[in-house]
Amino acid sequence: MPPEVGLPSRHRVPGLPERVTVYEVGARDGLQAEAVPVPTAAKVRMIRELLAAGLPMVEATSFVSPRWIPQLADAPEVVAGLAEAGLDLARHPVLVPNDRGLDRALEAGAGALAVFVSATETFARRNLNMERWEAVEAAQKVTERGALEGRPVRGYVSMVFGDPWEGPVAPGQVAEVARALLDAGCYEVSLGDTIGVGTPGHVGAVVDAVVAAGVPRERLALHLHDTYGQALANVYAGLLAGVETFDASVGGIGGCPYAGSATGNLATEDLLWMLTGLGVETGVDLDAAMRAGLAVTTLLGRPSPSRVVQALRPN
Known part of the structure; x- marks a missing residue:
């Protein structure tokens, strides 16, 4: 029998950050496209387990229209469950698409918010039913109002590295949108590779363009999909570029329901x-995060796509 595999050997690379933040999106972005209904209690348990594993931020849900994403129709109940558990709701942002979503989030007692926009025209029309x-401007209004309500707001930019309808996206186009979110009051801007077409050199070019537009590196995050197997390579490029926050989804679950070529997020475990x-x-704690992820993928009725989980927990 081979020896039991533990954690990998540590080998520091000069120039990399000493510490980074892993921003967990599994309970929202991971579940949003799932057809199998996940009970509210299971979602709350998932979030609590991820928090207990040491993840500092666990995005909880989204206050989108239930007609758009039925899986997240229980957003108020999820927030209520977290509050009943005595959790700090500022560590569990909720995504809001518009003023109505913000109204619902505030009514539910959400402690932190997230807004999203598109770097491209076509995806904005298909996803948000608005011009880019x-x-x-709608996200700016939500951000400004959220700030007045004392809620920190995170911004997402989708289709940063490529769009299935428009093709390649100019880094300068991304930089304009990212700067607009920062100016509106977002404390952090997450750059999303929605269809997973980014490569390491592209990551460096986009980060440099956004920083040149006036967005500090320490206020940037990367949200990477693994459609073409590039997510970890792109994380490494992000580390070299000075990014210190990376979004990930436990078990690698999720994808964008409005972009057919978008497959799972980067797995938190990987x-x-x-x-x-x-x-x-x-x-x-990797092992604790892995257990939380296995509980979710078991509930969804399929094996975890995480390569680390497949290696360490093959059965």
Whole structure:
């Protein structure tokens, strides 16, 4: 029998951050496209287990129209469940698409918010039913109102590295939108590779363009999909570019329901394995995160797509 595999050996690479933040999106982005209904209690349990594993931020849900995403129709109940558990709701942002979503989130007692826009025109029309800059202006209004209500707001930019209808996206186009979210008051802007077409050099070029537009590196995050197997390579490029926050979804679940070529998010377990090997601190217990992810994929009735889970828990 081979020896039991533990954590990878640590080998620091000069120039990389000593510590990064893993921003967990599984309960929202991971579940939003799932057809199998997940009970509210299971969602709350998932979030609590991820928090207990050491993840500092666990995005909870989205206050989108239930007609758009039935899986997240229980958003008020999820927030209520977290509050009943005595959790700090500022560590569990909720995504809001518009003023109506913000109204519902505030009524439910949400403690932190997230808004999203598109770097491209076509995706903005298909996803948000608005022109690109109309969507940016709507997100700015939500952000400004959220700030007045004392809720920190995170911004997402979708289709940063490519769009299935428009093709390649100019880094400068991304930079304009990212800067607009920052100026509106977002404390952080997450750059999303919605269809997973980014490669390491592209990541560096986009980060440099956004920073040149006036967005500090420390206020940037990367949200990477693994459609073409590039997510971890792109994380490494992001680390070299000075990014210190990375979005991930436990078990690698999720994808964008409005972009047919978008497959699963970067698996939290795979990200943690690589960061551990690089000697980059996260404060997250890999084994505990893995257990939380297995509970979710079991509930969904399929094996985890995480390569680390497949290696360490083959059965």
